[in-house]
Amino acid sequence: MNVKLKRKPIPSSLREKHRYLFIELIPLKPLSLNDWEFKEVLSRHFTGFFGLKGIAFTGYQLINVNAGNLTAVLKCFQGFEDELKAALVCLGEVKGVKVIPFTRKASGTLKGLSKQ
Amino acid sequence: MLDLFFLKAGNELKSISKKINLKDLIACQAFKTQSEASKAINEFKLQGIKAIPCNLIEGRQGLMKNLLNAFNAKNISEAMQAVSRKGINLLLLRDAKAIDAGMIALASRNNVAIGLLLADFLKQPASEQALLLRQWAFIARLCRKFQTNFFVFSGAVDLTGLRNPEDLKALYSLLGFSKDQANRFSNQAVEILSQAIE
Numbered sequence: 192m193n194v195k196l197k198r199k200p201i202p203s204s205l206r207e208k209h210r211y212l213f214i215e216l217i218p219l220k221p222l223s224l225n226d227w228e229f230k231e232v233l234s235r236h237f238t239g240f241f242g243l244k245g246i247a248f249t250g251y252q253l254i255n256v257n258a259g260n261l262t263a264v265l266k267c268f269q270g271f272e273d274e275l276k277a278a279l280v281c282l283g284e285v286k287g288v289k290v291i292p293f294t295r296k297a298s299g300t301l302k303g304l305s306k307q
Numbered sequence: 308m309l310d311l312f313f314l315k316a317g318n319e320l321k322s323i324s325k326k327i328n329l330k331d332l333i334a335c336q337a338f339k340t341q342s343e344a345s346k347a348i349n350e351f352k353l354q355g356i357k358a359i360p361c362n363l364i365e366g367r368q369g370l371m372k373n374l375l376n377a378f379n380a381k382n383i384s385e386a387m388q389a390v391s392r393k394g395i396n397l398l399l400l401r402d403a404k405a406i407d408a409g410m411i412a413l414a415s416r417n418n419v420a421i422g423l424l425l426a427d428f429l430k431q432p433a434s435e436q437a438l439l440l441r442q443w444a445f446i447a448r449l450c451r452k453f454q455t456n457f458f459v460f461s462g463a464v465d466l467t468g469l470r471n472p473e474d475l476k477a478l479y480s481l482l483g484f485s486k487d488q489a490n491r492f493s494n495q496a497v498e499i500l501s502q503a504i505e
Contacts, residue, residue, distance in 0.1 A: 217326060219319075219467055239433065276477035280470050281436070283429040289467035293327045294474050 207250065208269040210297060211304045214279060216261040217291040224286070229258040232285050233265075240278040249274055254301070262295075264304065272297055309496050310472050311335050311361065311377075311422065311460035316350035319466055324356060327471045331497060333460070335361040335377055337368075344374055359497070361397070370394040375500055377422065383407055390414040396500060397422050397458075403442035408449055415455040420500065421446065424462025425470060425478070440481075447482035456499050457484075458492055 216222075224232070230253055238246055250268035257263070267275050279292045298304040309331035314320055316334075324332070334351060338344040344360040351358035361375040366385070370376045377397040378389035383406075389398050390413045398414060399422045400406075414421060423446065428439055450457040459478045461470040472493060479489035492499075 217323070273477040273480040276474050277481040280425065280474045280478060281428065283467075289465075291323070291327060291467055291469055292474070293471050 208299070209250065209266050210269050210272045210299060211254065211301055212265045212267070212272060212275060212294055213296040213298075213304050214263050214265060215293050215295050216282075216285065217293060218261065218285070218288050219291075220288050222261070222285060222288045222290070224258045224261070226256050226258045228286075229256050229261065229263065233263060236282050237275070237278055240281060241274075251275065261290075264301070269299075309333055309359070310463075310470065310475065311424075311458075312463040312469065313363075314463060314466070314469075315347070316354055316356065316358075318354070321354045321356060323466050323469055327469060328473070329469060329471065330357060331472075332356060332358045333361045333375065333500075334358045335363050337363045337365070338371065338374075341371060341374070344371065359500075364389075364395070383410070386410055387413075390417055390419050393417070395419050399424060399462075400446065401427060403427075403439050403446065406442060406446055406449065408453075411446070411449040411455050412453045415453040420456035420458055421450055422458045422460055424460055425475065426462035426464060426468050429468070444482050447479075447484060451484070451488075456492070458496060 233253060237251055241249060249271040252266040254264040254266050265275060276294050279294060282290065282292045284290060296304055310329060311333040313335050334347060336347060344362065348358055348360050359375060361377050362371045363377055363379055364370065365379045375396050376394055377399055378395045379399050379401060380386035380389050381401050386398060386400060387410050389395050390410055397420045423443055428436060431439055447457060459475055461468055461475065463469045476489050476493040479492060480486065
């Protein structure tokens with residue numbers, strides 16, 4: 192007989208809280224990337240900066256990318272947003288084109304990010 | 308919140324600074340006369356950019372009164388010379404190896420703020436960047452110990468070197484400062500540096 196086991200929910204005090212960052216890269220020369228390349232650029236930069244262990248503990252996750260206007264939404268654990276911002280500031284160039292990375296908004300929810 | 312750079316006023320600067328919410332700026336240039344400094348500031352004013360003039364000094368160049376004087380220290384002896392000289396408000400440490408606990412203590416006593424430039428970090432290869440970041444963290448630790456004012460600026464020489472000061476603030480916590488200290492350095496930089504001029 193199959194008995195469906197009900198998973199015990201994680202108590203809210205133990206649940207990881209997240210922060211969402213809306214970032215943008217401003218190139219001064221034309222820069223053409225597709226979504227996959229843009230994802231790769233960001234992932235490689237953050238992994239290079241924090242290392243595998245570091246990136247695991249920041250809870251870095253790429254939620255959404257738009258290579259057309261070079262914007263992305265990042266997710267991280269609460270308290271690590273400053274580290275992600277600092278890493279982003281250190282991004283100097285993409286595919287040989289110098290860029291200005293910029294954190295446009297930060298919010299606790301995705302809804303809040305779109306509202307602001 | 309403000310940022311220090313080595314750029315001159317231009318239309319592109321205005322549009323970029325608007326895009327990245329850059330409001331207060333320290334325009335760091337090697338001014339020869341007082342009128343040259345006021346002329347440069349007028350150019351910024353005409354474009355609607357609020358800028359504070361800063362005289363960049365190298366070697367034994369003279370200081371300017373009623374102006375922020377920043378010393379560009381390329382090695383430890385120059386840094387020592389700068390912190391023991393009267394009238395220097397900001398010491399830009401261009402060589403992170405030029406660290407000396409005595410120098411930071413002297414800077415605190417003489418009310419000289421220590422400034423690090425992100426542009427120096429960005430121009431290094433990846434392998435050197437890790438070493439530089441470690442040295443920056445050590446400088447930050449010494450500054451905390453001796454209660455020396457510490458700033459991280461973009462130090463942009465071209466427009467792509469500009470950064471949003473809110474993002475630069477994140478570097479303080481990476482270097483070991485608390486949120487309060489980071490807020491103090493980034494929000495009250497204008498007050499701290501203008502106190503130093505007086």
